[in-house]
Amino acid sequence: MNRRSLWEQIVQQLEARHADLGLAVLQHIKLVAISMGIAIAIGVALGIAVSRVKKLEGPVIGTASTLQTIPSLALLGFMIPFFGIGELPSIIALFLYSLLPIIRNTHTGITNVDKSVIEAASGMGMTDAQILFRIQLPLAFSVIMAGIRTSAVINVGTATLAAFIGAGGLGDFIFLGISRSMDALVLIGAVPAALLALLLDFVLARLERAVTPKGLKI
Amino acid sequence: MESMVEFVNVSKTYKNGFQPVKSLSFRVQRGEFLVLIGPSGCGKTTTLKMINRLIPHTSGTITVNGKNIAKQNTVELRRNIGYVIQQIGLFPHYTIEDNIALVPALKGWDRRKIRQRVEELLHLVGLDPAVFAKRYPKELSGGQQQRVGVARAMAADPELVLMDEPFGALDPITREQLQDEFLRLQKELGKTVIFVTHDMDEAIRMGDRIAILKDGELLQLDTPERLLTHPVHGFVEQFIGKNRIFQNPELLPVTEVMRSDPATIYPHRSPERAITYMRQRRTDTLLCIDEQGKLLGIISGYDLQGDSARIRTVSEIMKPAEPVLPIDATAKDALVKISESRFGVIPIVNEHGKLSGIVTRGSLISVLAGRWKDEEGGVVS
Numbered sequence: 001m002n003r004r005s006l007w008e009q010i011v012q013q014l015e016a017r018h019a020d021l022g023l024a025v026l027q028h029i030k031l032v033a034i035s036m037g038i039a040i041a042i043g044v045a046l047g048i049a050v051s052r053v054k055k056l057e058g059p060v061i062g063t064a065s066t067l068q069t070i071p072s073l074a075l076l077g078f079m080i081p082f083f084g085i086g087e088l089p090s091i092i093a094l095f096l097y098s099l100l101p102i103i104r105n106t107h108t109g110i111t112n113v114d115k116s117v118i119e120a121a122s123g124m125g126m127t128d129a130q131i132l133f134r135i136q137l138p139l140a141f142s143v144i145m146a147g148i149r150t151s152a153v154i155n156v157g158t159a160t161l162a163a164f165i166g167a168g169g170l171g172d173f174i175f176l177g178i179s180r181s182m183d184a185l186v187l188i189g190a191v192p193a194a195l196l197a198l199l200l201d202f203v204l205a206r207l208e209r210a211v212t213p214k215g216l217k218i
Numbered sequence: 219m220e221s222m223v224e225f226v227n228v229s230k231t232y233k234n235g236f237q238p239v240k241s242l243s244f245r246v247q248r249g250e251f252l253v254l255i256g257p258s259g260c261g262k263t264t265t266l267k268m269i270n271r272l273i274p275h276t277s278g279t280i281t282v283n284g285k286n287i288a289k290q291n292t293v294e295l296r297r298n299i300g301y302v303i304q305q306i307g308l309f310p311h312y313t314i315e316d317n318i319a320l321v322p323a324l325k326g327w328d329r330r331k332i333r334q335r336v337e338e339l340l341h342l343v344g345l346d347p348a349v350f351a352k353r354y355p356k357e358l359s360g361g362q363q364q365r366v367g368v369a370r371a372m373a374a375d376p377e378l379v380l381m382d383e384p385f386g387a388l389d390p391i392t393r394e395q396l397q398d399e400f401l402r403l404q405k406e407l408g409k410t411v412i413f414v415t416h417d418m419d420e421a422i423r424m425g426d427r428i429a430i431l432k433d434g435e436l437l438q439l440d441t442p443e444r445l446l447t448h449p450v451h452g453f454v455e456q457f458i459g460k461n462r463i464f465q466n467p468e469l470l471p472v473t474e475v476m477r478s479d480p481a482t483i484y485p486h487r488s489p490e491r492a493i494t495y496m497r498q499r500r501t502d503t504l505l506c507i508d509e510q511g512k513l514l515g516i517i518s519g520y521d522l523q524g525d526s527a528r529i530r531t532v533s534e535i536m537k538p539a540e541p542v543l544p545i546d547a548t549a550k551d552a553l554v555k556i557s558e559s560r561f562g563v564i565p566i567v568n569e570h571g572k573l574s575g576i577v578t579r580g581s582l583i584s585v586l587a588g589r590w591k592d593e594e595g596g597v598v599s
C-alpha cells in the first residue's frame with residue numbers, strides 16, 4: 001500500500017466516519033476526565049495522608065506501585081470479573097493506573113517543603129490545617145502538578161485500551177483498523193489520541209504556570 | 219518584679235531515655251534580655267522550644283506570663299510569643315507584607331490596622347515599605363530577610379520573643395548592625411527576649427543576663443559583668459575565655475585600672491613643697507584636696523616650674539580637674555576619657571565627691587598589659 005492510497009483511505013474513512021470519530025473523541029475525553037478527576041482527588045488526599053502519617057507510607061505507596069507494574073491491558077482484564085465490561089470497569093482501571101504519580105508527587109512535594117518554613121509557621125501559631133492549605137500545598141503545587149501531568153499522559157494512552165473491554169473511545173478505531181488490517185483506521189484512532197495527550201499536557205502546563213504563586217517564579 | 223517566664227525543675231526526656239535538659243529552674247524578668255549559651259548539643263534550642271511547646275517538656279512546670287503553658291491552648295500561646303530562627307523561614311510564596319501580617323491576620327485584626335502595623339514595623343526594622351512591602355523573600359538579601367523575620371515576630375506586639383541564633387547565618391558586619399538595632403528596639407519596646415547563641419561576644423553584647431548551659435544543666439545565670447569577674451565554675455571560666463574581659467573594658471570596673479594612692483596636696487601649701495613632693499612621688503601632677511578629702515583641682519608640674527617664683531600657695535595655679543570619673547565607671551570610660559585629659563590623668567571620686575584614686579596612662583597600660591602577661595605565663599590573676 002503506498003502513501004497516496006493511504007492518504008486517500010484516510011480521507012475516505014473520515015468522510016464515512018467523522019460523526020463516529022467525534023463521538024469517540026468525546027467518549028475518550030469522558031473516560032480520561034472522570035478517571036483523572038477521581039485519581040486527583042483520591043491521589044492528592046492519599047499523598048497528604050501519607051506525608052502526615054509515616055506508617056501509611058509503606059502500604060499506600062507500595063500498593064500504588066504494584067498497581068502500576070501490572071500491564072495496563074491486564075489490569076483492564078482484571079476488572080471484568082468484578083465489574084463486567086463497559087465504562088465502569090474502564091474508569092476504575094484507569095483511575096487505579098493513574099494514582100501512583102499523583103500520590104508520590106504529592107508526598108514528595110509536601111515533605112520537601114523547607115523544614116524551617118514549617119517550623120516558623122507552627123511556632124507562630126498556625127494550626128495544622130492552616131499549615132497544610134496555606135503553606136504546604138501551595139509550595140508543593142508545582143510538584144503535584146508534575147505528577148498530575150505524568151498521570152494524564154499515561155491515562156490518555158491507556159484509555160485507548162479501554163475499547164478492549166467495551167468502553168469505546170478512540171481505541172475502537174485502532175482495534176477495528178488492526179482487525180481489518182486497515183492502517184487508515186488505526187491512524188484515525190491513534191493520531192487524535194496522541195494529539196489529545198499532547199494537548200492535555202500543554203493545557204496543564206499552562207494552568208500550572210498561571211496558578212503558581214508569583215513568589216516562587218522569581 | 220513579676221517574672222515573664224519561669225522554669226521550675228523542667229526536664230525533657232526522650233523515649234530512648236536521653237535527657238537533653240535536666241531539671242532546669244530559672245526566672246526571666248519582664249523586659250529582660252536573657253541569653254542562653256553553651257556548647258553545641260547542650261540543650262539551648264530544646265530549652266527555647268519548650269517555651270512555645272514546639273518541643274513538649276516531660277516534667278516540671280513552665281510558666282509564661284503567670285500561666286502554666288501546659289494548661290493553655292498551644293496555638294493561642296504561640297500567637298502571643300514572637301519566634302525568630304536562624305533559617306528565618308519566611309514564606310516564599312507570600313510578599314514581605316503578607317509575611318509580616320501573618321500573626322495579626324491569624325488573630326483576626328482588621329485589614330486597615332494590619333496594613334498600618336506592617337508599615338510601622340518595616341520602618342522599625344529599617345526597610346522602606348514603598349520598596350519592600352510588595353517584594354518576595356527571594357528578592358531580599360539575607361540581612362534584609364532576617365529584618366523581616368524580626369518584624370514578623372514583633373507583628374502582634376508579643377510581650378515575649380524567643381530567638382534561636384537569629385543572626386548566626388549573617389556576615390559579621392550585618393550581624394553587628396542587626397544586633398545593635400535589635401537591642402535598641404528591645405529596650406525601646408520593653409520586650410522580654412530569650413535569645414540563643416553560641417557566640418560569647420554576642421552574648422555579652424546583648425544580654426542583661428547570660429545563662430550558661432552544659433549537658434542540659436544550668437551552670438551559672440548572671441549578668442555579663444558577674445560572669446566575667448566571678449565565674450562560679452571552672453567550665454564557665456574556660457568557656458568565657460580569660461582574655462574576654464580585657465576585650466570588653468566596658469565590663470571592667472574602673473577601680474581595676476586605678477591607683478588608690480594618688481599624690482595629693484592641700485591648696486594652701488607652698489610651691490616649693492609641691493615640687494619636692496612631686497620629685498618624691500615621681501609624678502608631674504598633684505591632685506588638690508580639702509581636709510575632707512574632696513577633690514578641688516589639679517596642679518601641673520609644668521605650671522609649677524614656670525610660676526613657682528611668682529606665687530605663694532599652689533591654689534593660685536590650680537586648674538579644674540577635668541575630666542573626672544565616678545567610682546562606678548568602667549575601664550572603657552577611662553580609656554575614652556584619658557585622651558581628653560590635658561594632664562593625662564583622671565581623678566576618680568566617690569559619690570560624695572571624695573577622691574578615691576587616679577587613673578593615669580601608666581596605670582591603664584600596666585594593668586591591661588599585666589593581665590595579658592599573666593595569661594601567657596599561665597598565672598590566673
Ligand SMILES: Nc1ncnc2c1ncn2[C@@H]1O[C@H](COP(=O)(O)OP(=O)(O)OP(=O)(O)O)[C@@H](O)[C@H]1O
Nearest residue numbers: 232236238256257258259260261262263264265416
Ligand atoms: N528528637 C530527638 N530525639 C533524641 N534526642 C534529640 C532529639 N532532638 C534533639 N536531641 C538531642 O538533644 C540534645 C540537645 O539538642 P539542642 O538542639 O537543644 O542543642 P543546642 O544546644 O541547640 O545545640 P546547637 O548549638 O548545636 O544548636 C542534642 O544532643 C540532640 O542530639
Ligand SMILES: [Mg+2]
Nearest residue numbers: 262263264382
Ligand atoms: Mg540549637
